[in-house]
Amino acid sequence: MRVEVIEVQCREGVPVQFCRPASRARASRRYRVRAVLGFWVEGTAWWRSKAVRAVLGRESHESIDTTPELDRTIWRVEARAGEQAQVGVYDLVRDGDGAWSLARAAD
Amino acid sequence: MAAAQDQPFTHLRVASGWSMKHGASHPLELVERAASLGQPALGLTDRDGVYGAVKFVLACQKVGISPILGVDLAFSGLLTSSGIPTQRGVARTPARGGAFVDARLPRVSFLAQGAAGWAQVCRLVSAAHTERANPVLTWEKIEEVMTGNPAIVVLLGPDSLIGSALIHKREQQACTELARWKSLFGSEQLRMELISHRANDRDPRAVSRSTALAARMLRCAVDEHITPVLTNAVRHARPEQGRVVDVLDAARRLVMLDERHLDRVNSNGHLASSQHMAEIAHEIADRAAVGSTQLVANRLLAVTDELARSCVLDLQGDLGLGQAHLPEAPAGVNQVLRQRCEAGLSRRGFTRGDRVVTERLDVELGVIEHLGFASYFLTVADIVEMIRGLGIRVAARGSGAGSLVNHLLDVSGVDPIAHGLLFERFLSPLRVQLPDIDLDVESARRLEIYQHIFDKYGAQRVACVAMTDT
Numbered sequence: 074m075r076v077e078v079i080e081v082q083c084r085e086g087v088p089v090q091f092c093r094p095a096s097r098a099r100a101s102r103r104y105r106v107r108a109v110l111g112f113w114v115e116g117t118a119w120w121r122s123k124a125v126r127a128v129l130g131r132e133s134h135e136s137i138d139t140t141p142e143l144d145r146t147i148w149r150v151e152a153r154a155g156e157q158a159q160v161g162v163y164d165l166v167r168d169g170d171g172a173w174s175l176a177r178a179a180d
Numbered sequence: 181m182a183a184a185q186d187q188p189f190t191h192l193r194v195a196s197g198w199s200m201k202h203g204a205s206h207p208l209e210l211v212e213r214a215a216s217l218g219q220p221a222l223g224l225t226d227r228d229g230v231y232g233a234v235k236f237v238l239a240c241q242k243v244g245i246s247p248i249l250g251v252d253l254a255f256s257g258l259l260t261s262s263g264i265p266t267q268r269g270v271a272r273t274p275a276r277g278g279a280f281v282d283a284r285l286p287r288v289s290f291l292a293q294g295a296a297g298w299a300q301v302c303r304l305v306s307a308a309h310t311e312r313a314n315p316v317l318t319w320e321k322i323e324e325v326m327t328g329n330p331a332i333v334v335l336l337g338p339d340s341l342i343g344s345a346l347i348h349k350r351e352q353q354a355c356t357e358l359a360r361w362k363s364l365f366g367s368e369q370l371r372m373e374l375i376s377h378r379a380n381d382r383d384p385r386a387v388s389r390s391t392a393l394a395a396r397m398l399r400c401a402v403d404e405h406i407t408p409v410l411t412n413a414v415r416h417a418r419p420e421q422g423r424v425v426d427v428l429d430a431a432r433r434l435v436m437l438d439e440r441h442l443d444r445v446n447s448n449g450h451l452a453s454s455q456h457m458a459e460i461a462h463e464i465a466d467r468a469a470v471g472s473t474q475l476v477a478n479r480l481l482a483v484t485d486e487l488a489r490s491c492v493l494d495l496q497g498d499l500g501l502g503q504a505h506l507p508e509a510p511a512g513v514n515q516v517l518r519q520r521c522e523a524g525l526s527r528r529g530f531t532r533g534d535r536v537v538t539e540r541l542d543v544e545l546g547v548i549e550h551l552g553f554a555s556y557f558l559t560v561a562d563i564v565e566m567i568r569g570l571g572i573r574v575a576a577r578g579s580g581a582g583s584l585v586n587h588l589l590d591v592s593g594v595d596p597i598a599h600g601l602l603f604e605r606f607l608s609p610l611r612v613q614l615p616d617i618d619l620d621v622e623s624a625r626r627l628e629i630y631q632h633i634f635d636k637y638g639a640q641r642v643a644c645v646a647m648t649d650t
Contacts, residue, residue, distance in 0.1 A: 113380035114445075141472075143447045
């Protein structure tokens with residue numbers, strides 16, 4: 074799965090706005106969150122992480138010291154990129170280290 | 181409103197490492213974590229047994245928090261639409277190892293209230309274990325055990341039949357199931373257990389730990405006039421120990437580590453802070469929409485706290501910690517022991533009136549009488565006689581051989597006087613501890629002996645004990 078790194082602005086821990094960077098196809102876009110449809114926490118498949126693979130000898134030894142992240146939080150939101158734009162449903166994923174990415178865009 | 185948020189939370193549903201291949205943390209670690217979070221009490225509801233109970237209460241005593249004890253048992257007793265319980269068929273398919281080794285039966289937890297409640301919890305555990313290596317409760321077993329007033333609180337959570345009915349939005353089935361529990365325990369002793377690990381309710385594997393299901397269960401509780409309780413179904417003390425839990429799930433099912441085989445959905449099932457639990461209460465209340473979110477959340481935390489307080493156990497008064505549980509003794513048991521020993525004197529080749537022997541016997545019998553252990557010695561002598569009667573070889577080993585009483589009762593073949601063995605190494609009034617008479621028997625016939633002991637004394641008087649520390 075291709076991971077699209079995004080910037081997210083939150084208010085009291087809840088995403089209110091996010092920005093998709095420019096790509097070859099289009100310029101960067103700012104999306105306003107209209108509604109939070111739900112949020113949930115998923116465990117990650119830590120046994121497939123670099124650190125574990127390093128222990129098994131399937132990855133360079135330097136990765137042993139990295140800590141596989143625990144959980145990620147998914148915010149399913151309704152958002153649009155402007156007053157006139159179509160409303161889409163987006164899954165905003167917050168990794169254990171606080172980095173955001175876009176998991177699914179149904180726009 | 182802020183007051184409820186700051187109130188310390190008590191975790192009532194916690195599995196320690198004594199939940200075999202299920203819990204990741206030692207009782208002491210859980211207790212220390214609860215104390216460091218400022219939580220005044222902690223519950224232990226291990227799976228299938230109370231093996232961690234003593235370590236847990238000693239840890240609570242050491243750290244200075246109040247212990248609560250219960251158990252989490254598998255339950256087999258599906259209600260059909262006609263209301264008749266049926267046995268759920270276990271899919272025994274070795275090709276799919278998981279189902280073969282783990283039937284994933286519904287689960288129900290019980291919390292003890294006072295000494296009577298602790299006794300009922302222990303009896304439920306015994307009843308569940310009547311089939312070797314497959315501990316399961318049924319309605320029949322519960323009815324058999326619960327003859328008196330219930331002193332235990334039943335927690336019906338997302339893993340119970342009520343939970344699974346509500347996962348599938350079968351409210352009617354949930355009510356029918358609930359009615360059965362009500363009739364057995366009374367509404368007062370029932371709780372609807374709400375758990376949210378903030379899992380994805382659209383994922384079938386995770387829905388049981390979702391806020392959506394917890395909210396649905398709260399609505400059902402309100403409709404059915406059952407008090408809810410908030411727990412966190414804890415399996416690990418700290419978040420990062422979730423990885424151990426995953427390994428345990430895979431090991432229990434004898435399968436590879438893979439999402440589809442794991443019960444844990446994220447790291448929220450750890451011993452969470454009171455603040456976190458207050459937030460969870462708030463989220464469930466918000467989702468359930470059964471009244472003002474703040475009021476409902478506060479109420480949920482308050483009834484959880486009330487239940488916790490009513491389940492706190494007293495180490496001596498309720499659990500009898502430090503007291504030896506001896507075989508029932510008829511009056512004059514000390515006299516019987518003396519007569520048996522005196523009868524043994526000539527059989528063992530001692531000369532009647534030998535002062536050394538008489539004095540040694542008087543000293544030993546005096547200490548045994550003083551400590552009240554006569555019935556214990558007679559019972560061991562009985563068992564040794566029974567084993568010999570079966571034609572099975574038996575020998576006492578260790579400090580028990582230092583006792584003339586053991587020698588005269590034919591428990592030990594070694595003459596402690598001739599060999600200069602000390603009685604005090606075995607039993608002393610200065611060391612108030614149940615004397616340990618170790619018996620070695622032919623290992624191939626050990627189970628045969630177990631069965632005879634059960635037959636002779638009754639299952640309710642016999643316990644299997646394993647020392648895992650040595």
